[in-house]
Amino acid sequence: MQLFPMTAKGIESRRRGQVLVGPIDLTLDGTGACVVVGPNGAGKTTLLRLLHGTARLSAGQINWACPTDEARHHQGFVFQRPVMLRRTVLQNLIYPLRLRGVPLAQARDRARDWAARVGLADMLDRAAPVLSGGEQQKLALARALISEPKVLFLDEPCAALDGRATREIEEILTHAKSTGTRLILSTHDMGQARRLADQVLFLLGGRIHESGPAETFFNRPETPQARAFLRGDIVE
Amino acid sequence: MVDLWSGLAQAFWLVVTLDAELVEIALRSLRVTLSALAVACVIALPLAAFVAVKRFRARRFVIAILNALMGLPPVVVGLVVYVFLSRSGPLGVMGLLFTPTAMIIAQTIIIVPLIASIAHQSIRDLWQEYHDLLISMNVTQGQKIRTLLWDCRRALLTAALAGFGRAIGEVGAIMIVGGNIDHATRVLTTAIALETGKGEFALALALGFVLIGLAVAVNLAIHWLGRTEREGGW
């Protein structure tokens, strides 16, 4: 099953006649990490949700290399504020597998494996909602990766985490990337963007202001706004 | 006062010796109410989940109806069920009037709105919490409802207990449709009404003790469930 290339043509999100995001044209191929950066309210979250299909398109269309239903099946999404099922850690991890009809015993084995990978191995029977913020984020990440999605969207996955938790999550992401999972993540952490990104989308006012390979964007940004943003100045 | 004290003593004696008549009536009460509860849950819980997650035009209307029905006077329910089941009524041929089945029907009608209302509230809260995640995981409608019902199970149990408490203590409706027939449709509440009327305080009080015991047990259980829900982090 091939998801990429994905093309978005003229996609827009409007609310009460006001354009929040778009129009955006975008083509994504199937490897590496695409990092979405931009100031608050630039439309990063909205763009990710549009691409993932959980926000309604007001205009334009998104085409995956396969039927959209199929594509949805191979995507995962990690929210900025993780949503925990009111169950144990183990049951949270099993959940997406059971949805896909994986037998219970096999699902348990995979859940234990993933819990170990994200360092939650000794919390399997703890209620997920009482985990700390960082642990919840790691659990959300493992729960998204356990069904082996071909694309993983992450909306500021490390926004509330300390340096160590951020590093651990970045390691997991780097590993996922190396095993062929396409990452599309938004972040405010330029250090993280530099460490993870292969491509960068710089959003401003709901549109893609500049995009390109990470190396080019970080070292030789073309537009004055991108230069100001990278310096940490206020972008007008 | 003497009456009361001797009545209390006799009542106590009836309870501890497991008086045959008392046990029979108490068991019938439990059977009727538990049956009604089971039927009511099967109707109310999926209904509550459906109303909580599905957007349809009559949604607000259904919720308003449920809330209004919650305050329905049991006597009126009894009357309506009576009319339907009476010999000349639309369901008269089934011969259900003055049977435990008629009482189960009446109690079910009384507690379905109560259970559905309480359940709807907590399922809707949980749905708000889970919405983005479940949509993102692309769950089917059935998977969504099953997930919500399962993760709401403590709140649903509370709803069910509230329904049980209301049904077991209800007298007006089952008196009308059951007829309080000895060895057939006599239950705790109707027996208390009868024995009190006859001046048989001992049996009435003993029955009352059992009823109070059940009510206290149910309320303790609700309280305990509510506490574990908060402490468990869910």
Ligand SMILES: Nc1ncnc2c1ncn2[C@@H]1O[C@H](COP(=O)(O)OP(=O)(O)OP(=O)(O)O)[C@@H](O)[C@H]1O
């Ligand atoms: N449901 C909504 N109704 C109205 N406006 C909305 C809605 N969702 C988003 N917006 C607006 O759309 C714009 C883009 O929001 P979005 O959340 O995508 O920004 P963002 O880049 O993710 O910002 P942040 O960095 O703060 O997370 C904002 O101006 C926001 O107020």
Ligand SMILES: [Mg+2]
């Ligand atoms: Mg955002």
